[in-house]
Amino acid sequence: MSKPLQDIPVEVKLYEKSDKIYPRETKGRFQRLRVASVYALLGLYYALPWINWDGRQAVLFDLPARKFHIFFLTFWPQDFIFLTLLLILAGLSLFFFTAIAGRVWCGYACPQTVWTEAFIWMERWVEGTRAQQMKLASAPMSWEKARKRVTKQVLWISFALFTGLTFVGYFQPIRGLVVDFAQFQVGGWALFWVLFYGFATYGNAGFMREQVCKYMCPYARFQSAMFDRDTLIVAYDTKRGEPRSRGKRRKEDAESELGDCIDCGICVQVCPTGIDIRDGLQYECIACAACIDGCDEVMTKVGLPTGLIKYSTEAQDQGAHKSLLQTLLRPRVIIYATLLAVVFTGFITALVMRSSFQVDVLRDRNAFFRWAENDTIENSFQVRVMNKSQQDQSYIVTVHGLNQAQVVWAKPDLDGNSRVVPAGEIGEFTVLVQLPENAEFKRSQVIQLGFEETRGDKPETVTEETRFWGPKR
């Protein structure tokens, strides 16, 4: 049997004319948490580049020098593994927190949410409450309207530019950058990226807002894969709320069994993505809990218990009673937590065991060996010593794996038997391994070159393997 035509649900939403969403302002515990989160995260973002450490910017991704400074740590391109591990950690954390607490990331921490919130605040300072904003939007153009619109744009654009400037400030020292910017001295790529990031902020937080979450965000689509019956979601208590009714009808129907929902529509008005949470869990819901705050306020006013919309789980909704521990101790959470712990431990261990310098040894390509003075066989190696520490360091070289062999830095007159490499730099040297002709050797054999630090409390050693070639016997 085919269904009658009018019963077929047709997805027309995308082509429908949808109006700009004016989220109504809310007060309440979750709103306070959100505000705190915005202050903390934006505060961190704008303040971090201004902190100095040891005479330089504490957090500086110095791309031209190919060095990342993060407080007392300096990372090199060779330390790429740490960036990889960090990204894996970030991904696993997202899985872990999503499994436990649902979309807390979306509601409280995502840059899209955080900057949108800041832009909405500015909009409210200038244009007033939701009702005032909607009135202004539908009003004909007037001096008053123009003034408000211009003020808002000036605020938005300045804030966006400052955001872009701060972003570039993570890649080149921000103190100089800001001075240059104020004097219109910034040019080239720095200016390009300031404008680029500023424009992206302006567009995303000022205009696109919830549409980024709805249409463009991959996480919003696949987060449900990490959800299960025990994941925290924002849910409307249908059993308690329905049948909803309002106003006159509510009074008239007073005798019949009415739900607690007074159908005031506040939960829809406060929603930054413009959905009705009473329709059930939807992927547009970013779990910001604005509707919880809104509904709680109304319930308090009309003298009903709060929690008609609340953080809940699917299992709880269906009447299961589980303790917090039971909810947390489920395979999905345990697996994510274990993976997270393993990678985190690996990350910290690798970080602590990271050697303070690195050596590249390259055989001289011109000749396998040459005869040196006193009938010695000499092999020459190009050596790049990378001092990854924060202090100047000097190195000595030793050779192992070949009896009677000696090793020296080329041009020994420079400074004896050691070589100095300034902090954070790469020294290029030539190392000569010499072997008396009468020693025992094969045509080609593996040797180890040891490099030792001579300064500091805990001098480290790095050993590199290479080959020593001699004449045919």
Add this chain to the structure above:
Amino acid sequence: MEQSRAPSKQMIRLGVVVWVSFLWAAIATMLFFATFDPEELSQLATFPMTLDRTSGYSIGFLLFWVLLMLNGWIVTWLLQSGKPSGDALPAAEGERHE
């Protein structure tokens, strides 16, 4: 018009292609330039070329981005345009006979 918030299908397509390409371009840039130094790469060019690192990273990123956007645009175009004439249209939900 500020009032109208109706993203057309093509606008959504553009947004998705641009944004997803941006994310991948960022990842590709990190992977690529952690391995290769743009300054040294520019010396391997087949014609005389001077490129400082900052320009190298920026151009590299933009190049990745443009390539990925082109790719995304063509993929989405192929997916949404034209159907081989012989193919039967997949039955819509309501027309399925049980």
